Amino acid sequence: MKRIKHKFGNDVIIFEGATIHDTCQIGPFSIIYPEVILEENVIVGSSCIIGKKPTTGLNQLELVGLKETTRIRKNSLICDQVIVYAGCDIGEDCYLADRAFLRENVVLKNKVVIGTSVTVSFSAFIGSGSKIMTGTNIGGKMIIGENCFIGAHVCSVNDNNPRLNSSRSEHQGAIIEDNVVIGSNVTILPHLHIKKGITVAAGAVVSKNLSEENQLYIGIPAKIKK
Ligand SMILES: CC(C)(COP(=O)(O)OP(=O)(O)OC[C@H]1O[C@@H](n2cnc3c(N)ncnc32)[C@H](O)[C@@H]1OP(=O)(O)O)[C@@H](O)C(=O)NCCC(=O)NCCS
Incomplete structure (x- = not known):
């Protein structure tokens, strides 16, 4: 070059x-x-x-096509x-x-x-006005809507069984709709869907789809606070 x-x-x-x-x-x-x-x-x-x-090497997962x-x-x-x-x-x-x-x-x-x-992994998409706070990991191919707030040290991942060495094409981070707030230290497992306006309390683990819009989800696993 x-x-x-x-x-x-x-x-x-x-x-x-x-x-x-x-x-x-x-x-x-x-x-x-x-x-x-x-x-x-x-x-x-x-x-x-x-x-x-990206540098490719031995044992490296295959790379997605670069734009x-x-x-x-x-x-x-x-x-x-x-x-x-x-x-x-x-x-x-x-x-x-x-x-x-x-x-x-x-x-x-x-x-x-x-x-x-903050680390934003490969092919992730973040909608306008969204904010991602200190130290957070946004998983590969995750989709985040508009005006979301993702707190500090959130960990979102895109592969449930890393030891299977599955293809990157099968990896998919969560899909988060507009106006969602994710508290600090939340863990979000792969392939999940979080509906719009939801707040996830600090420290929760999201292990299933969060389907009720505008609700507060708390705890491990994250559930609606009654
Ligand atoms: C969930 C949250 C929104 C609730 O706030 P709130 O409505 O003011 O709630 P309160 O503090 O009055 O607590 C209500 C109850 O929920 C519990 N609670 C609050 N936050 C909780 C949490 N993160 N996990 C588990 N329980 C929680 C409280 O202990 C209290 O329990 P009780 O009813 O048995 O006494 C808030 O605690 C939270 O987690 N905010 C996220 C903050 C954050 O991470 N910001 C990012 C900055 S980078």
Whole structure:
């Protein structure tokens, strides 16, 4: 890969094939890979890696097909030490805090907030206005609706039997509808559906579909609080 000349200082590496709008800012020690598009007023902090292709190795699960471009839409702010893998599409006015980590093909719609040290796994989708708090793990292929609030250190997973080494195509994180609140330290098992407006209390384990809209679910397993 060939590096291109740019105005962001010697510590920044930008590879040929990246498209960066004149109004963007990029901090020191960041690397921008080919096929990355940074739109107007995007700010990338220091020590970020944008558009990296996942590394394959022995015992690695097969990768999903990568989308061609990695796009960060206008006015989004990417803080420091953030890693955005190839194929991600980050909407307008998004905020990615320090050490946020997005695996390949993640889609964030507009005004999404990703907190410090959050991991969003491959091909997850997060709807506009949703906020994901510190240290949370969003499982692969999870779908989160609009205006959801996912508390700190939530763990959502996409494979019930990891020792079976099943294909990634069979993995599916939960589907969460609009306006859902997930309390801190909740665990959400794979393939489940959480209906709109539901609140899940801190520390609960979601092991079955939560089907009654706008209700409060508490405990292990999560059930409606009478
Ligand atoms: C579930 C929740 C919304 C209930 O709040 P509330 O309506 O003010 O409820 P209260 O504190 O009055 O508690 C009502 C009862 O539920 C119990 N309770 C409250 N939260 C609970 C929880 N997370 N798990 C189990 N029981 C809980 C209380 O002990 C109390 O029990 P009791 O009736 O036997 O005395 C709140 O406790 C909660 O978990 N919020 C999530 C906060 C969070 O994680 N925010 C994310 C920030 S990053």
